[in-house]
Amino acid sequence: MAQKKKKKNALLEHDISEELALDLMREMLLYRRFEEKAGEAYAIGKIGGFCHLHIGQEAAAAGSIKPLSREDYVTSAYREHTQAIAKGVNPNAVMAELYGRSDGSSGGKGGSMHIFDAECRFMGGHGIVGGQVPLATGIAWKIKYRGEDSISLVFMGDAAVNQGGFHEGLNMAAVWQLPCIYVVENNEYGMGTAFDRVSKTEMATKSAPHGVPAHVVDGQDVLATYAFFRDLADKVREGAGPQYVDLQTYRFHGHSMSDPVSGTYRSVEEVEQAKDERDPIAILGATLKGAGVLSQEAFEQMDVEARQIASDAAEFADASPLPAPEALYKNVWAEINPNGRLFFDGRPEQGEAS
Amino acid sequence: MAVMTYREALNAALSEEMERDPDVFLMGEEVAEYDGAYKVSKGLLDMFGSQRVVDSPISELGFTGLGVGAAMAGLRPVIEFMTFNFAFLAIDQVINSAAKMHYMSEGQFPMPIVFRGPTGAALQLSAQHSQACETYYSHAPGCKVVTPGTPADAKGLLKAAIRDNDPVAFMEGELLYNFKGEVPDDDDFVIPLGVADLKHEGEDVSIITHGKMIHVALQAAQKLDKDGIKADVLDLRTIRPLDMSAILETVRKTNRIVYLEEGWPYAGTGAQIVTMIQEEAFDHLDAPIIRVTQADIPMPYAKNLEILAKPSADHVVKAVNKVLYR
Ligand SMILES: Cc1ncc(C[n+]2csc(CCOP(=O)(O)OP(=O)(O)O)c2C)c(N)n1
Ligand SMILES: [Mg+2]
Numbered sequence: 248m249a250q251k252k253k254k255k256n257a258l259l260e261h262d263i264s265e266e267l268a269l270d271l272m273r274e275m276l277l278y279r280r281f282e283e284k285a286g287e288a289y290a291i292g293k294i295g296g297f298c299h300l301h302i303g304q305e306a307a308a309a310g311s312i313k314p315l316s317r318e319d320y321v322t323s324a325y326r327e328h329t330q331a332i333a334k335g336v337n338p339n340a341v342m343a344e345l346y347g348r349s350d351g352s353s354g355g356k357g358g359s360m361h362i363f364d365a366e367c368r369f370m371g372g373h374g375i376v377g378g379q380v381p382l383a384t385g386i387a388w389k390i391k392y393r394g395e396d397s398i399s400l401v402f403m404g405d406a407a408v409n410q411g412g413f414h415e416g417l418n419m420a421a422v423w424q425l426p427c428i429y430v431v432e433n434n435e436y437g438m439g440t441a442f443d444r445v446s447k448t449e450m451a452t453k454s455a456p457h458g459v460p461a462h463v464v465d466g467q468d469v470l471a472t473y474a475f476f477r478d479l480a481d482k483v484r485e486g487a488g489p490q491y492v493d494l495q496t497y498r499f500h501g502h503s504m505s506d507p508v509s510g511t512y513r514s515v516e517e518v519e520q521a522k523d524e525r526d527p528i529a530i531l532g533a534t535l536k537g538a539g540v541l542s543q544e545a546f547e548q549m550d551v552e553a554r555q556i557a558s559d560a561a562e563f564a565d566a567s568p569l570p571a572p573e574a575l576y577k578n579v580w581a582e583i584n585p586n587g588r589l590f591f592d593g594r595p596e597q598g599e600a601s
Numbered sequence: 602m603a604v605m606t607y608r609e610a611l612n613a614a615l616s617e618e619m620e621r622d623p624d625v626f627l628m629g630e631e632v633a634e635y636d637g638a639y640k641v642s643k644g645l646l647d648m649f650g651s652q653r654v655v656d657s658p659i660s661e662l663g664f665t666g667l668g669v670g671a672a673m674a675g676l677r678p679v680i681e682f683m684t685f686n687f688a689f690l691a692i693d694q695v696i697n698s699a700a701k702m703h704y705m706s707e708g709q710f711p712m713p714i715v716f717r718g719p720t721g722a723a724l725q726l727s728a729q730h731s732q733a734c735e736t737y738y739s740h741a742p743g744c745k746v747v748t749p750g751t752p753a754d755a756k757g758l759l760k761a762a763i764r765d766n767d768p769v770a771f772m773e774g775e776l777l778y779n780f781k782g783e784v785p786d787d788d789d790f791v792i793p794l795g796v797a798d799l800k801h802e803g804e805d806v807s808i809i810t811h812g813k814m815i816h817v818a819l820q821a822a823q824k825l826d827k828d829g830i831k832a833d834v835l836d837l838r839t840i841r842p843l844d845m846s847a848i849l850e851t852v853r854k855t856n857r858i859v860y861l862e863e864g865w866p867y868a869g870t871g872a873q874i875v876t877m878i879q880e881e882a883f884d885h886l887d888a889p890i891i892r893v894t895q896a897d898i899p900m901p902y903a904k905n906l907e908i909l910a911k912p913s914a915d916h917v918v919k920a921v922n923k924v925l926y927r
Contacts, residue, residue, distance in 0.1 A: 295724060295725035295902075295904060296724065296725035296726045296727060296730075296902065297726060297730070344902075347725070347902050347903035347904055347905075347906075348903070353902075355901070355902060355903035355906070356727075356728075356901040356902055356903065356906065357727060357728070357902055358725065358726075358727040358902030358903075359727075359902075360727060360729070360730070361727055361728065361729070361902070373729070374686075374727070374729035374730055375686070375687060375689075375690070375729055376659045376687070377659070406658070406659045407659065409658035409659050409660045409663075410659060410660060410661075410690070411660070411662055411663070411690075412690075437659055438630070438631055438635070438638070439631055439634065439635035440630070440631065440634075440635070440656060440658075444656065445656070445657070445658035445659075446658070511634055511635060511636075512634065512635065569903060569904075569905045569906075570901070570903045570905065570906055572905070572906070572909060574901075574906065575896065575898060575901065575906050575909050575910060576896070576898060579897075579898050579899070
């Protein structure tokens with residue numbers, strides 16, 4: 248009984264309603280099942296290239312994006328499939344993009360690393376480590392410039408804080424007090440390199456030299472993460488200026504589909520222990536079950552629904568046609584200048600830009 | 602002769618040169634404990650220790666500049682880019698520091714540094730990860746650009762690049778790493794920079810190319826062979842310095858030229874070479890030179906579009922037929 252109370256207190260403590268908590272569970276289950284489906288599709292060759300799964304980091308996505316409004320902007324790196332879904336991008340469009348099909352969010356041209364959706368204000372999907380950080384700063388610049396009350400939130404991996412662009416971006420955001428939240432999804436490794444091998448200082452210290460306040464959040468605890476970002480987003484909207492978050496998480500799979508889950512850089516035991524102790528779905532599940540808010544039966548029903556959305560997305564993607572060959576030359580430029588001829592390579596059938 | 606992969610050939614060149622000269626060190630992302638993102642540096646950490654085989658942070662501009670400084674002060678760095686796509690962050694240090702150093706110091710600071718890694722497209726890696734970058738580097742005087750296409754060339758040219766006293770952009774191919782070929786055993790097998798290699802002989806037409814595209818050219822040459830057309834396939838091996846005499850020789854022999862490259866056409870390597878041929882051998886041409894390149898677009902992800910965008914043997918055959926007026 249005392250235990251139950253404590254679990255219920257977690258909702259009260261974070262001022263999160265039961266419905267919201269259940270929604271967060273639904274979201275995280277969807278992200279997990281979606282990524283598993285993507286992994287399966289990759290294994291049978293439906294998805295190609297690099298494919299970076301977000302499994303293990305579901306709470307980081309749900310907890311930080313779900314408190315945002317539709318008008319807020321989210322920018323990310325290449326581990327972004329489920330962040331896009333969290334921001335409202337249709338899972339079918341994300342999966343079709345992974346499949347390289349015409350109904351994908353970028354018509355099949357971007358692929359796994361380049362999910363964009365202007366309407367949902369999901370600003371990509373960027374493949375160069377750290378490259379998105381100044382972009383998000385620029386988005387925040389526009390918000391301030393126009394006097395809007397949305398905010399810009401950007402994700403990066405822990406390895407990105409060693410890029411110059413990160414520091415340049417934070418410095419400018421501080422100088423101009425831009426409404427931007429810089430979120431390090433700190434999963435402890437950049438590919439096979441543990442963070443402490445490439446940094447002498449702690450993650451939480453990285454923004455201090457620029458005068459950007461730092462926060463450390465347990466990114467496996469979706470309730471804590473949600474409550475934190477809900478409050479922080481409000482503060483930034485009210486003019487608190489840029490913020491920096493060390494969102495601590497862990498990736499359960501390899502860096503990308505072609506990399507081993509563990510290997511020289513981390514042990515099998517380490518991964519297994521993290522799966523046992525730091526699984527965000529299990530953590531929320533224990534809280535909700537303990538509080539009597541979610542029965543095992545209801546949980547399983549939610550999972551069935553999540554699996555259904557994921558497999559529907561895969562089916563949708565598989566049925567979507569390949570991009571038409573004419574798409575090849577489309578959208579290199581927004582405007583076709585009469586002198587802006589593309590093609591200089593002796594392939595006559597490709598003709599002029601269209 | 603030993604049969605080895607392109608990857609093993611690069612690895613052998615690195616270990617032999619590091620053995621030979623204690624000033625040579627290797628730095629880059631994942632080169633040490635992970636054995637290299639593409640395993641080119643496999644085993645080198647064990648052989649040479651962590652002072653000479655160094656994992657860097659993901660700070661391309663920083664570790665490239667560090668390499669340039671170390672070279673100014675007398676070391677011979679080999680800087681690995683996980684791929685040249687990520688070297689755009691570092692190109693300022695390559696062009697503004699490395700390539701100009703010797704000139705702007707009036708020869709006081711030679712720049713014995715190698716920047717190496719894969720360039721060009723692999724499979725479905727999309728726009729930001731599929732770029733042939735050689736043109737950016739060959740544009741700048743002071744920088745040398747090397748693009749080996751076979752294991753033997755990879756080994757001989759990397760050894761030459763490391764021994765060279767100028768900055769060398771040494772551009773490999775992700776899709777070449779598993780490619781096997783014969784490599785001379787000799788520890789001192791060095792291929793001088795600036796010497797092209799005729800990879801296939803014919804008299805009807807010349808396909809001039811470099812890097813990974815030699816394999817596309819050879820495929821095209823085989824197809825043409827069946828059609829009774831004999832092609833010279835000239836592998837430039839280095840873009841700068843450029844073996845103009847080998848180019849002129851094949852021009853004078855066949856009088857019909859196709860230039861094949863993986864990169865974009867606009868102001869590409871082929872544009873330069875076509876210009877030089879018409880300047881120096883206009884009277885030897887029986888047809889306008891045609892270039893075959895990647896389509897003039899960022900690389901799309903979708904498999905079918907990617908195939909359309911990449912230069913292929915069929916594109917080359919078509920271009921050959923055109924210069925032969927067939
Ligand atoms: C500028 C640049 N350098 C190298 C790479 C290759 N690369 C892709 S992801 C990655 C590791 C990044 O790790 P982190 O930032 O921690 O993000 P995570 O993958 O853990 O989400 C590297 C080295 C790249 N994409 N861009
Ligand atoms: Mg990481």
